[in-house]
Amino acid sequence: MPLIELIRRDLTAKPATLLFIAALAGVSNALVMAIINNSAGLYEDALDLRTVALFVIVVAIYVLSQRRMMQITATEVEEIIHRQRSSLIDAVSRSDLLPLEQVGRGNILASVIRDTQTISQAANLLVIAAQSVILVGLAMIYIFITDRTAFWLSTGFIAIAVFLVIRRLIDLRNRYPAAMMKENQVFESMRDVLDGFKEVKLSSARRDALLRDMARVSIEARDAKADMQVKSGNEFVFGQTMIFLLLGLVVFVVPSFGNTEPEAVVRTATAILFIVGPLSMVIQAVPMMAMANAAADNLMRMDRVLREIVAASEVAATPPQTLTSFEEIRLDGVAFAYAPVGGVSFGVGPVDLTIRSGELIFVTGGNGSGKSTLIRLLLGLYHADRGMIRLDGKPVTRGSFETYRSLFSAIYADYHLFRRLYGIEPPDVAEFDALVKLMEMGGKVALQGDLFDTIDLSSGQRKRLALMVSMIEDRPVLVLDEWAADQDPQFRRKFYRELLPMLKARGKTVIAITHDDRYFDVADRRVAMEEGRVVRIVDNRDARIEDDARIEDEDGEDPA
Numbered sequence: 338m339p340l341i342e343l344i345r346r347d348l349t350a351k352p353a354t355l356l357f358i359a360a361l362a363g364v365s366n367a368l369v370m371a372i373i374n375n376s377a378g379l380y381e382d383a384l385d386l387r388t389v390a391l392f393v394i395v396v397a398i399y400v401l402s403q404r405r406m407m408q409i410t411a412t413e414v415e416e417i418i419h420r421q422r423s424s425l426i427d428a429v430s431r432s433d434l435l436p437l438e439q440v441g442r443g444n445i446l447a448s449v450i451r452d453t454q455t456i457s458q459a460a461n462l463l464v465i466a467a468q469s470v471i472l473v474g475l476a477m478i479y480i481f482i483t484d485r486t487a488f489w490l491s492t493g494f495i496a497i498a499v500f501l502v503i504r505r506l507i508d509l510r511n512r513y514p515a516a517m518m519k520e521n522q523v524f525e526s527m528r529d530v531l532d533g534f535k536e537v538k539l540s541s542a543r544r545d546a547l548l549r550d551m552a553r554v555s556i557e558a559r560d561a562k563a564d565m566q567v568k569s570g571n572e573f574v575f576g577q578t579m580i581f582l583l584l585g586l587v588v589f590v591v592p593s594f595g596n597t598e599p600e601a602v603v604r605t606a607t608a609i610l611f612i613v614g615p616l617s618m619v620i621q622a623v624p625m626m627a628m629a630n631a632a633a634d635n636l637m638r639m640d641r642v643l644r645e646i647v648a649a650s651e652v653a654a655t656p657p658q659t660l661t662s663f664e665e666i667r668l669d670g671v672a673f674a675y676a677p678v679g680g681v682s683f684g685v686g687p688v689d690l691t692i693r694s695g696e697l698i699f700v701t702g703g704n705g706s707g708k709s710t711l712i713r714l715l716l717g718l719y720h721a722d723r724g725m726i727r728l729d730g731k732p733v734t735r736g737s738f739e740t741y742r743s744l745f746s747a748i749y750a751d752y753h754l755f756r757r758l759y760g761i762e763p764p765d766v767a768e769f770d771a772l773v774k775l776m777e778m779g780g781k782v783a784l785q786g787d788l789f790d791t792i793d794l795s796s797g798q799r800k801r802l803a804l805m806v807s808m809i810e811d812r813p814v815l816v817l818d819e820w821a822a823d824q825d826p827q828f829r830r831k832f833y834r835e836l837l838p839m840l841k842a843r844g845k846t847v848i849a850i851t852h853d854d855r856y857f858d859v860a861d862r863r864v865a866m867e868e869g870r871v872v873r874i875v876d877n878r879d880a881r882i883e884d885d886a887r888i889e890d891e892d893g894e895d896p897a
């Protein structure tokens with residue numbers, strides 16, 4: 338069973354200790370009831386001090402063992418969930434981008450949030466149910482001693498009932514994944530509503546259509562889950578009916594066998610009544626168990642899928658290193674194609690391109706020409722179907738991509754701005770102040786330790802802050818995807834005419850995707866793309882040398 342497998346795999350407490358405490362709680366519970374039962378039947382006036390003392394001791398044992406059991410369960414289950422969650426998050430952070438995009442954010446979030454919660458909620462109920470099983474077992478021993486006929490009939494009946502309940506539960510468990518899938522779709526729709534809030538606000542037609550679509554998904558989830566709950570309620574009623582039938586069996590059928598004392602019938606019926614509560618608990622726990630089981634199955638499957646992605650992504654034999662310099666990066670016949678959409682597949686390459694340290698390179702081309710895809714290949718976020726990347730002549734292999742990536746700092750078109758300088762040494766005050774001044778961000782943002790006091794800025798300012806972070810990170814290569822797109826004309830000019838040359842002068846290699854054709858001359862080389870192919874590489878340096886020569890010629894000096 339996936340739930341048991343999950344618990345056994347990560348359990349830190351000794352199973353024998355757990356079993357002992359659970360048994361202690363179960364037996365003391367049974368003894369409390371037995372002492373009460375026994376004393377209630379005696380009708381004695383005098384207080385039996387020994388029985389009272391025994392009662393108090395047994396209650397104390399129950400309280401201590403039950404509390405301990407609950408405490409162990411809560412801490413162990415939450416620890417197991419914490420590890421599983423951490424494992425998922427770790428796997429996500431080490432996966433390759435493309436397969437991760439295929440798994441889907443909604444599914445990953447559902448596993449991390451919903452499945453862990455289901456298991457957490459089920460845990461206590463499961464412990465009580467396990468103790469109830471012990472109580473039932475003890476009562477059955479009592480019945481065995483009291484009346485064999487009643488014992489065999491009850492055991493046979495319970496065996497049939499358990500078989501029927503389990504058969505029905507398999508059906509319930511099979512419905513669970515479908516219900517969860519529907520709920521995942523609700524998560525996705527909810528993202529549309531939240532992420533697209535501003536767009537939705539502007540158009541009631543869009544809002545109505547979106548709400549209609551959400552309602553459809555939500556209704557499907559509602560029906561699937563209601564169906565599950567109804568089924569699980571039916572299981573409960575079915576279980577209760579079985580208990581009543583069991584009582585009826587003992588009271589009406591057992592005496593007809595003739596060899597049972599009337600007193601034994603009363604005692605057996607009392608024992609069965611005594612286990613009605615625990616049996617109900619078990620029955621109630623069973624559907625919950627089915628759900629927790631499916632959740633554990635889902636969680637472990639997600640973990641496996643992500644681990645497989647990680648295993649296929651990275652086979653680093655040695656821990657990654659941080660590179661601080663390089664001579665050249667060469668894309669050698671690099672080609673890549675997305676999975677076909679509607680029978681059409683977009684591909685990039687084969688691309689042959691050498692990037693030398695200290696170069697300022699622009700990548701240009703129309704929308705959809707493959708610039709961002711090429712950058713993702715260069716950064717090793719996507720892996721080439723053919724060809725390879727060579728760093729200083731050596732092929733970059735799957736095992737060395739993490740080390741290779743340490744060369745780059747990037748601001749993507751859909752970048753994410755962290756409020757904290759995760760993994761980056763904060764600059765000293767003077768250095769930060771100089772950066773703030775350079776980026777014209779005075780009074781807008783301050784750094785407290787490694788935390789920015791705010792990232793609630795305009796879109797252009799957020800981009801400037803992202804660039805400040807990249808400059809603080811100070812890696813050899815800076816990759817920018819349409820960085821200047823949302824800057825005002827004045828700062829855009831400053832970016833192309835001052836910042837980029839300044840970065841180059843500091844020895845940085847800069848690769849920038851851009852549509853700003855009036856500044857194309859700033860680049861050392863311009864890589865022009867069309868339909869996934871590099872169609873031209875314009876070397877501005879040749880033109881600059883010619884220009885310099887021409888100017889010197891015009892001044893009447895010798896160009897050589």
Ligand SMILES: Nc1ncnc2c1ncn2[C@@H]1O[C@H](COP(=O)(O)OP(=O)(O)OP(=O)(O)O)[C@@H](O)[C@H]1O
Pocket residue numbers: 438675676678683702703704705706707708709710711750
């Ligand atoms: N995740 C994806 N899955 C499948 N195909 C994709 C994916 N992302 C992009 N594509 C395809 O790749 C093509 C190139 O996309 P890419 O983002 O590389 O273009 P781009 O040159 O950066 O465009 P833009 O200037 O608009 O940013 C797109 O036209 C699209 O067909």
